Amino acid sequence: MNFDVDAVIPEDGKVRLVCNIVERMNLSTVLSAYSSKGRKPVLDPITFLKVILFCYSEGIFHSRKIETFCKFDLRGHFILGGKKAPDHSTICRFEQMLADHSQDLLTEFVQLLQEDGHVDLKTLYIDGTKIESTANRYTFVWRKSVEKNQKKLMDKIICELGLPDGSTLDEVEEHVKDRFKEVRNLCSRNRIKFVYGIGHRKTQEQRDYERLKEVMERFSAYRNHLMLMGIRNSYSKTDHDATFMRMKEDHMLNGQLKPAYNIQLASSGAFIVGVMGSQKSNDLHTLKPFLDQMLPAYGKSLKNIVADAGYESEENYGYLEMKNLTAYIKPSNYETKKKRIAKQNIGRRENMIYLEDKDVYVCKAGKHLARGRDRKTKTASGFVDTVWTYTCRECEACPHASECIRTRNNVNSTHKSIQFSPSFEQHRMQSEANIMSDAGINHRINRSIQAEGAFSKLKDGLGYTRFRHRSMKKVVSDIVLVALGINLNKLHSKILNNQTEIIAYKKTA
Incomplete structure (x- = not known):
């Protein structure tokens, strides 16, 4: 059927918005990378990006x-404008090429949003979630197992x-080589012929050769495991960048x-302005590298950082203070200290004079906890x-000792000790205020609403619950493209509802 596709697409359709946004973006890096492949492109990169x-x-x-x-799809024909549809292999190659420029695309899109008055970037709402890799679930390599087997093999070879007895791992490996x-x-000199199979008897030289070769291969495998693992405690054999983490989505x-x-x-x-992938299961150590990634592009606008209790640490507080950013981080003890059991706990520092x-x-017994040697x-x-450490050594006959002294490692301790970082406590009080x-x-x-809502749109809205690619580079690129898709949906919704102001929710009376 020959008819005008342009007449079928409504003027306020999302497909027209996507085309307008892509045409406004500065795609010089994508254009140069796409044209340097040495082959005639099936589809120009601008149209390709609109489709993706x-x-x-x-x-x-x-x-x-x-x-x-x-x-x-009629919308696909509208974007292509009469050009031939690319096949799946060409689409895969284009997505792989975008992996090197995905962060630039997100930054460029956010700058357009800032120009149009949809974001001001004064406040960032940060949160994290774990998404399962496409690696096999039972391909784990654990650091403790590798180190234990490496030590057992080294002790066996030494014997x-x-x-x-004091030989190091390097010395043992060198001696084995x-x-x-x-x-x-x-x-080789004795021209010993190696034999295999039933009915053949191996010489002692062949046995020594095979044994030493096996030991060398095992030492090499252990070193390779530890090298791929880096500072992590685990990795997957089929996706070396993936780390084994405890997930909320547990099929077993x-x-x-x-x-x-x-x-x-x-x-x-309400727009996603930054994306980062981490191999750490804890959010605690992700704040600094995440902000280091975004500050070059948004540093002049940023003023406030809002995050949950998982990001609270003295290191993060000090980093935000150094960057002149106001911390709105919920203290990890915020909910606990409001409970009655915490207020009545005489062993807590907050309940002492x-x-x-x-x-x-x-x-409570009137004893003094004196300050001892500081610890780094x-x-x-x-x-x-x-x-700082404060200790009282007069607790042996105290009638409140059982209530006051609650330690995991030493139940029958005869002295009370409290430890805290004054700098951390000062930052925590300021953040709580x-x-x-x-x-x-x-x-x-x-x-x-915004940070956690973004993950809801990602997992529940778009059904993105498991990665399709392997390696950190491809995974982050895929999430950035999904974030751009979520932003386009939000922008289209704002335009349809004629919302011109920046979305910010406030407490109702």
Whole structure:
């Protein structure tokens, strides 16, 4: 049937919005990368990007389904403008090319939103979620198992070859290599013929050769495992960048660990403005690298960072203070200290009297907890913090000892000790005051709606619950494209509803 597709598409249709947005974006890097492939392109990159973004906004992620959309959907024909529909392999190649420029596309789109007054980027609402990798679930490699087997093999070789007890792993491996070369040369000089199978008897030289070769291969495999693992405690054999994490979506209902990535999203004005992938299951160590990624593009506008209790640490507080950013981070003890059991716990530092002139805490029995030697703590990222320690050694005959002293490792301890970081407590008090202010209450409301709402749109709205690619680079690129699709849906909804102001929710009276 020959008819004008343009007449069928409504003027306020989302497909027209996608085309307008892509044509406004600066795609110089994408154009240069696409033209440098050395082959005649089936479809120009601008039209290709329109197809990809519109399909992602509709929850169409697989290349074969995108190909079907281009062939049989009127909206696909509108975007192509009479050009031939690309096949699924061409679509895959284009998506792989976009992996190097996906973050630039998101930044460019956010700048357009800022120009049009949809976001101001003064406040970022940050949250994270775990999404399962496409790696097999039972391909785990654990650090403890590798290190244990490596140590057992090293001790066994030290005993077999008569090496000194204090030999290091490198010395043992080097000695095994030298011994292997000697046996190999011996077999070559004596022209020993290796035999295999039933009915053949191996010589001692062949047995030594095979044994040393096996040991060398095992040492090499252990080193390779630890190298791929890096600072992590696990990785997947079929997706080396995936780390085994505890997921909420548990198909066996037994708290099973699955290969996954920790995806961080930053929202502003109900739009996703930042995406980062992490191999750490905890959000605690993701805030600094995430902001380091976004500050070059948005640093002049950023003022407030809103996050949940999973991001609270002295290192993060200090980082935000150094960058002149106001922290609206909910303290991890915010809910706990409001409970009656916490208020009645005489062993808590908050329930003791502090004498500033003597620098001591006074417990319920009137005993003094004097300050001892300060202790330095160092995090995995290298951050050093100072911890103050206050101790009372007169608790042996105290009638309140059972209530006051509650330690995991030493139930029968005869002294009370409290430890805390004064710098951390100061930052925590300031952050708590921030979230309790009128502006802080509104920020918390927006964080729960915008940051967590973005994951709801991702998983429930678009059905994106498991990655389709392997490796961190491809995974992050895919999420960025999905984030662009979500942003296009939100922008189209705002235009239809004639919403011109920045979306910000406030506490109702």
